[in-house]
Amino acid sequence: MWRGLWTLAAQAARGPRRLCTRRSSGPPAPGSGATIFALSSGQGRCGIAVIRTSGSASGHALRILTAPRDLPPARHASLRLLRDPRSGEPLDRALVLWFPGPQSFTGEDCVEFHVHGGPAVVSGVLQALGSVPGLRPAEAGEFTRRAFANGKLNLTEVEGLADLIHAETEAQRRQALRQLDGELGHLCRGWAETLTKALAHVEAYIDFGEDDNLEEGVLEQGGSTCWWGRKTPRISPQRLPSLFLSACLLSPTADIEVRALEVALGAHLRDARRGQRLRSGAHVVVTGPPNAGKSSLVNLLSRKPVSIVSPEPGTTRDVLETPVDLAGFPVLLSDTAGLREGVGPVEQEGVRRAQERLEQADLILAMLDASDLASPSSCNFLATVVASVGTQSPSDSSQRLLLVLNKSDLLSPEGPGPGPDLPPHLLLSCLTGEGLDGLLEALRKELAAVCGDPSTDPPLLTRARHQHHLQGCLNALGHYKQSKDLALAAEALRVARGHLTRLTGGGGTEEILDIIFRDFCVGK
Amino acid sequence: MFYFRGCGRWVAASFTKLQFPLARLSSDSTAPRTPHFDVIVIGGGHAGTEAATAAARCGSRTLLLTHRVDTIGQMSCNPSFGGIGKGHLMREVDALDGLCSRICDQSGVHYKVLNRRKGPAVWGLRAQIDRKLYKQNMQKEILNTPLLTVQEGAVEDLILTEPEPEHTGKCRVSGVVLVDGSTVYAESVILTTGTFLRGIIVIGLETHPAGRLGDQPSIGLAQTLEKLGFVVGRLKTGTPPRIAKESINFSILNKHTPDNPSIPFSFTNETVWIKPEDQLPCYLTHTNPRVDEIVLKNLHLNSHVKETTRGPRYCPSIESKVLRFPNRLHQVWLEPEGMDSDLIYPQGLSMTLPAELQEKMITCIRGLEKAKVIQPDGVLLLLPRMECNGAISAHHNLPLPGYGVQYDYLDPRQITPSLETHLVQRLFFAGQINGTTGYEEAAAQGVIAGINASLRVSRKPPFVVSRTEGYIGVLIDDLTTLGTSEPYRMFTSRVEFRLSLRPDNADSRLTLRGYKDAGCVSQQRYERACWMKSSLEEGISVLKSIEFSSSKWKKLIPEASISTSRSLPVRALDVLKYEEVDMDSLAKAVPEPLKKYTKCRELAERLKIEATYESVLFHQLQEIKGVQQDEALQLPKDLDYLTIRDVSLSHEVREKLHFSRPQTIGAASRIPGVTPAAIINLLRFVKTTQRRQAAMNESSKTDQYLCDADRLREREL
Numbered sequence A: 001m002w003r004g005l006w007t008l009a010a011q012a013a014r015g016p017r018r019l020c021t022r023r024s025s026g027p028p029a030p031g032s033g034a035t036i037f038a039l040s041s042g043q044g045r046c047g048i049a050v051i052r053t054s055g056s057a058s059g060h061a062l063r064i065l066t067a068p069r070d071l072p073p074a075r076h077a078s079l080r081l082l083r084d085p086r087s088g089e090p091l092d093r094a095l096v097l098w099f100p101g102p103q104s105f106t107g108e109d110c111v112e113f114h115v116h117g118g119p120a121v122v123s124g125v126l127q128a129l130g131s132v133p134g135l136r137p138a139e140a141g142e143f144t145r146r147a148f149a150n151g152k153l154n155l156t157e158v159e160g161l162a163d164l165i166h167a168e169t170e171a172q173r174r175q176a177l178r179q180l181d182g183e184l185g186h187l188c189r190g191w192a193e194t195l196t197k198a199l200a201h202v203e204a205y206i207d208f209g210e211d212d213n214l215e216e217g218v219l220e221q222g223g224s225t226c227w228w229g230r231k232t233p234r235i236s237p238q239r240l241p242s243l244f245l246s247a248c249l250l251s252p253t254a255d256i257e258v259r260a261l262e263v264a265l266g267a268h269l270r271d272a273r274r275g276q277r278l279r280s281g282a283h284v285v286v287t288g289p290p291n292a293g294k295s296s297l298v299n300l301l302s303r304k305p306v307s308i309v310s311p312e313p314g315t316t317r318d319v320l321e322t323p324v325d326l327a328g329f330p331v332l333l334s335d336t337a338g339l340r341e342g343v344g345p346v347e348q349e350g351v352r353r354a355q356e357r358l359e360q361a362d363l364i365l366a367m368l369d370a371s372d373l374a375s376p377s378s379c380n381f382l383a384t385v386v387a388s389v390g391t392q393s394p395s396d397s398s399q400r401l402l403l404v405l406n407k408s409d410l411l412s413p414e415g416p417g418p419g420p421d422l423p424p425h426l427l428l429s430c431l432t433g434e435g436l437d438g439l440l441e442a443l444r445k446e447l448a449a450v451c452g453d454p455s456t457d458p459p460l461l462t463r464a465r466h467q468h469h470l471q472g473c474l475n476a477l478g479h480y481k482q483s484k485d486l487a488l489a490a491e492a493l494r495v496a497r498g499h500l501t502r503l504t505g506g507g508g509t510e511e512i513l514d515i516i517f518r519d520f521c522v523g524k
Numbered sequence B: 001m002f003y004f005r006g007c008g009r010w011v012a013a014s015f016t017k018l019q020f021p022l023a024r025l026s027s028d029s030t031a032p033r034t035p036h037f038d039v040i041v042i043g044g045g046h047a048g049t050e051a052a053t054a055a056a057r058c059g060s061r062t063l064l065l066t067h068r069v070d071t072i073g074q075m076s077c078n079p080s081f082g083g084i085g086k087g088h089l090m091r092e093v094d095a096l097d098g099l100c101s102r103i104c105d106q107s108g109v110h111y112k113v114l115n116r117r118k119g120p121a122v123w124g125l126r127a128q129i130d131r132k133l134y135k136q137n138m139q140k141e142i143l144n145t146p147l148l149t150v151q152e153g154a155v156e157d158l159i160l161t162e163p164e165p166e167h168t169g170k171c172r173v174s175g176v177v178l179v180d181g182s183t184v185y186a187e188s189v190i191l192t193t194g195t196f197l198r199g200i201i202v203i204g205l206e207t208h209p210a211g212r213l214g215d216q217p218s219i220g221l222a223q224t225l226e227k228l229g230f231v232v233g234r235l236k237t238g239t240p241p242r243i244a245k246e247s248i249n250f251s252i253l254n255k256h257t258p259d260n261p262s263i264p265f266s267f268t269n270e271t272v273w274i275k276p277e278d279q280l281p282c283y284l285t286h287t288n289p290r291v292d293e294i295v296l297k298n299l300h301l302n303s304h305v306k307e308t309t310r311g312p313r314y315c316p317s318i319e320s321k322v323l324r325f326p327n328r329l330h331q332v333w334l335e336p337e338g339m340d341s342d343l344i345y346p347q348g349l350s351m352t353l354p355a356e357l358q359e360k361m362i363t364c365i366r367g368l369e370k371a372k373v374i375q376p377d378g379v380l381l382l383l384p385r386m387e388c389n390g391a392i393s394a395h396h397n398l399p400l401p402g403y404g405v406q407y408d409y410l411d412p413r414q415i416t417p418s419l420e421t422h423l424v425q426r427l428f429f430a431g432q433i434n435g436t437t438g439y440e441e442a443a444a445q446g447v448i449a450g451i452n453a454s455l456r457v458s459r460k461p462p463f464v465v466s467r468t469e470g471y472i473g474v475l476i477d478d479l480t481t482l483g484t485s486e487p488y489r490m491f492t493s494r495v496e497f498r499l500s501l502r503p504d505n506a507d508s509r510l511t512l513r514g515y516k517d518a519g520c521v522s523q524q525r526y527e528r529a530c531w532m533k534s535s536l537e538e539g540i541s542v543l544k545s546i547e548f549s550s551s552k553w554k555k556l557i558p559e560a561s562i563s564t565s566r567s568l569p570v571r572a573l574d575v576l577k578y579e580e581v582d583m584d585s586l587a588k589a590v591p592e593p594l595k596k597y598t599k600c601r602e603l604a605e606r607l608k609i610e611a612t613y614e615s616v617l618f619h620q621l622q623e624i625k626g627v628q629q630d631e632a633l634q635l636p637k638d639l640d641y642l643t644i645r646d647v648s649l650s651h652e653v654r655e656k657l658h659f660s661r662p663q664t665i666g667a668a669s670r671i672p673g674v675t676p677a678a679i680i681n682l683l684r685f686v687k688t689t690q691r692r693q694a695a696m697n698e699s700s701k702t703d704q705y706l707c708d709a710d711r712l713r714e715r716e717l
Helices: A002-014 A017-025 A058-065 A119-130 A142-149 A155-166 A170-180 A183-212 A237-246 A254-270 A272-280 A294-302 A345-360 A376-391 A436-451 A464-482 A486-504 A509-519 B046-057 B086-095 B100-107 B131-143 B217-228 B289-297 B318-324 B355-362 B439-457 B471-482 B503-518 B523-545 B550-556 B583-589 B591-598 B601-632 B651-660 B665-669 B676-716
Strands: A035-039 A048-054 A078-083 A090-099 A110-116 A135-137 A282-287 A320-326 A329-335 A363-369 A400-406 B035-042 B062-066 B080-082 B108-114 B124-129 B148-152 B155-161 B171-178 B183-191 B200-203 B206-209 B232-239 B254-256 B282-286 B331-336 B343-347 B403-410 B427-429
Touching: A035 A058, A035 A119, A035 A142, A048 A058, A048 A119, A048 A142, A058 A078, A058 A090, A058 A110, A058 A119, A078 A119, A090 A119, A110 A119, A119 A135, A183 A254, A183 A486, A254 A464, A282 A294, A282 A345, A282 A436, A294 A320, A294 A329, A294 A363, A294 A400, A320 A436, A329 A436, A363 A376, A363 A436, A376 A400, A400 A436, A464 A486, A486 B601, B035 B046, B035 B171, B035 B439, B046 B062, B046 B131, B046 B148, B046 B183, B046 B439, B062 B183, B080 B086, B080 B100, B080 B439, B086 B100, B086 B124, B086 B439, B086 B471, B086 B503, B100 B108, B100 B124, B100 B131, B100 B439, B108 B331, B124 B131, B131 B148, B155 B183, B155 B217, B183 B439, B217 B232, B289 B318, B289 B355, B427 B439, B439 B471, B439 B503, B471 B665, B503 B523, B503 B601, B523 B591, B523 B601, B583 B591, B583 B601, B591 B601, B601 B665, B651 B665, B665 B676
Parallel strands: A035 A135, A282 A329, A282 A363, A363 A400, B035 B062, B035 B183, B062 B148, B183 B427
Antiparallel strands: A035 A048, A048 A110, A078 A090, A090 A110, A320 A329, B080 B124, B108 B124, B155 B171, B171 B183, B200 B206, B200 B403, B232 B403, B254 B282, B282 B331, B331 B343
């Protein structure tokens, strides 16, 4: 844990910095042991607002506001009349909940006031709380910080919670909830345990191998004899069977476990970007030849006039970006200039930017004019953009593409389709809205693939931090396989394990020694 | 100044030829005939001898108090030194000019480096040692150490006085009271009493107090420590019975020969005292199901095994091995006890069964069918005289059955990284008293305690080895921050920076600091370490500067498996990383300028090791810097964790911090149960304090300027 201290400290420094500066400049703030209160539900008029307190004076505050009544039973909703302690004026009839620590969200004594959501009621109760000695308004995220400080949440859970608070869309909320449940932490802990065990076996072989004749089975390289897999010089061949008995190999050997872990990590990392997309929005880029109706589609999907639409080709010259909630997924929708050559320098720059944006896209909405498929620009677009994305093998392709044929209203109803040799496509009319439902459904499927569907998939790596550590872990496991020096091999495993424990926190040498002494009969 | 003959019984006649160093008499004090030393060391075991000589090397007039001079340097348990992790400690003790490595190079009978195939970072230097020779050589060394006085005597109590106000602690030690009532004053006192505190010997159902009746000084001392408020725990350990050499059938057992050539423990030695062909072999045999049977049938006769006192997991008795891992064969090493000893030490057979059953069990084992456990005629008559380090002193090598020892230890979280106690100023603890096991662990603490006791007298800052500098640092940091609930033994796996803290480079890590910061290193050793360090640095930069294409290297050193697919030039340092390449083959390929680096064998070998770890060491250095940043964040020594209000800490964390009193943020972060959040809060506190301090300094400086300016103006007026 202590190696990760600086990472941790850096993360913490972001939050409490405000506290520090205030402390050094202004009058001394009340100690961080003070009882804090805040409106925990959203601002504005609503049915019910929840006000929360945390800290040792919570019970006192509750009693003063509901005086002269005693504390309600713990964790039971009770109806109470709230009064202003100074004027004795009734404020509201409210549902109050009393959570004595440590069985509360923050680990401290907590009280929740469920009051009617009118702004006057809320501000009245907040003012009343503020008048109670020892109480002060909470700073942003302070409840969570206290929960973290009291060991109620681990680091990933805190991040999950932060995401939950900031979740703007349904899918984000679900993902955040899952991370809060500790699912990612759970997965990482499982991996870290595997690694700890593998490391313990390597360490046992280093520290006790020669004194105690643990055999090379501990490190079995899956049949291939590694260089240290030779007999230690103190053991003669005829003794081998008995020595195998002496070292009790209770579990699969280090190498097998490491290899399995490598596969699992690799699989997870391939999905890694999805979690990030879910947090920060997937990049969906609308592209196509000029005048295909790209801007119309962007306006349609974002339900507002983002782009200027005109029948003139080359109307959109720059990249226009707008955040959109598409089927529950956060999306950054980009309208781009139509792709064509031989135009003025301004539009040419627009085309260059469009192409640049195209490379960064997670999902490409390729748009063609259904009535103009035979034109050179359409053919060229099909041959270059659509074909190049299509030929990428589905597994390693990070980009996905939906081919949309616009202006279906211009096709004669009984006429032939747009052409048999086209790749799979959707028909749409931005003008009439026909085909929009089909497009949305297709988008939902694609986005689910791009972002991952939190309701069914394994927990995602919602932060670059997670990906960074998992990649670091995977790289270290690669070093483990290559190392000929056993001390170096063990170091690689230590580094790998360090990355995992930094994700969730915890884990030390004692843990390794515990496994060594549990699994092996060692002792000189 | 005159020869001090104040109290106690002076050293036996055999030592009269040795000149006793001068002892200072505190002429101005109220007790004019009371002797006064800089440092008193209580106990002459592995910690005590190192502590006493280290303090003396640092220039302190030192008194070593021991029960009996003729047991100084006694190896109370196994007849071996070193091993994996322990060999590292010995190298570090040697780097600080300690004794045990040099003595082992003069006293071994079977030298072998363990882990040869697992990489030089985890090589374990080890040797079977001749007990008699070791003791002789150690006593010669001790009695020849300038400034060091040796006196026989048992300590009954500590003399305590008012604390120095500038340090924490409720009182200060200023001397000791001996069992005869006499007193000796000193500036610092080091306790290295081993298993001496309320030690009990257990054989079968019999227990014997380890001090003779009427001669139980340990009780008084233990009571004083307890009264002072030290938290005391209890541990147990054991030792096997000894077997008559001529009663063993070696011809059917596996013979193991020593290394050729022998690798010495000490940096100052190029070779050991004995040729490989003259050294003694070891033999290996195994237990069998009949051994299990005897153990299991007689558990009711074995009180040591049943009791809850924590014994070592890694040096278990045969009884606990059978209980924890039944139906397995356990190995038994048959080790020589010395060149002319007729005893064999059966390592792995430590036991506390009643004496008659011990022989019955041993004769079930292959090769030991006719083995004679040499039984003393009446254990009780001879026994219970315990040495400081847990041995029953074997008069004239009189053989003994295996036995268990239970003893008090003091929770090491009560001492600072300089091994001074939090409670009593200038009182230091080293060795088994701190809950460790093993000669090497004791010796390592002894050196540090000796140095710091001496530095304390001369009011210099303490000498602390960090986790990033040595195994000694890891050992002491683990003890002082985590404490221990079982006898603590060194393992390489405890060490985060194992690749940097190797047996080969202990001198570069510690000798220079030992010379400059502690003054415990001789000029000669210091110069040698400096030469080696600069030669290594020069060698590495030369190896980095030589670059050829891989195909040229392949041509130059055909035996190396250099891949020629790389087009970039390859450095000589990278070529040296190949297993099959050493400095000799490199120097053959590129005689200029590499030839000169092969002249010193040690230098050539160390260059090879540096090359092996070069790429990883770079990353490790970054991490070490991170840790050192943590270590640089000092927590105020007088911080009252229980009441401080500026830091948000849970009650549990407060108590843990209060008990361990970590000196740095780094140490605090290693205390189990101290959460990352608590560390962050502490960190914030330290930063704020530092900033406030800096601001105050700044403002006082400003005041000074203003003052000066005023004065200037006045003068102008």
